[in-house]
């Protein structure tokens with residue numbers, strides 16, 4: 001297997017993947033339109049994103065459904081999933097998570113809170129796999145690793161007859177999700193900001 005292998009296997013994240021997952025998420029989302037709306041200054045984003053993603057990576061460890069894309073010698077991608085029928089942030093973690101977020105983002109909490117409330121309000125009631133974040137190291141984006149990471153859980157969902165849900169934060173990642181069978185089911189427009197696209201994917205029939 002080489003770094004450019006288009007088909008590296010994905011695997012469940014281990015506790016030792018925490019730091020690399022946080023780094024990849026922080027770098028991949030540094031210029032994301034929604035994160036840039038929440039924290040407009042690029043230097044502020046660079047400084048605070050690692051603390052924010054540490055909170056998410058730790059909270060999602062509860063689900064045991066964080067998956068990484070290893071290449072020959074490094075982890076190059078990460079996907080944070082919550083399984084059907086679960087809250088993305090476990091109710092027992094909510095208070096500590098919210099306090100950690102306030103510490104991490106400081107004066108930006110107003111906009112961060114707006115996004116979180118709008119997304120929680122549009123979250124579907126029907127059980128579905130929820131993709132909180134998908135990220136590939138910027139130096140190896142566009143090589144199929146993100147698709148690989150997506151397929152791992154989507155194929156399991158197909159086999160179990162389970163749907164999936166996410167919010168696309170840009171036209172480019174929306175196009176990627178469309179290619180993987182997601183369709184638009186709603187929009188979340190941020191005040192004077194970008195629009196997130198809520199997307200749903202019914203389980204695909206499994207070929208026998």
Ligand SMILES: CC(C)(COP(=O)(O)OP(=O)(O)OC[C@H]1O[C@@H](n2cnc3c(N)ncnc32)[C@H](O)[C@@H]1OP(=O)(O)O)[C@@H](O)C(=O)NCCC(=O)NCCS
Nearest residue numbers: 028133134135136141142143144145146147172173175176
């Ligand atoms: C989105 C992302 C996970 C896809 O991983 P990838 O390995 O680059 O994806 P693949 O090679 O399998 O597919 C390429 C497609 O991904 C999307 N994509 C690639 N780079 C992207 C980027 N920087 N931002 C958003 N989408 C991107 C595009 O649809 C691209 O197709 P295109 O080249 O025809 O435009 C990765 O690019 C990334 O981490 N982007 C920044 C963070 C992000 O937008 N995450 C998703 C929101 S939860």
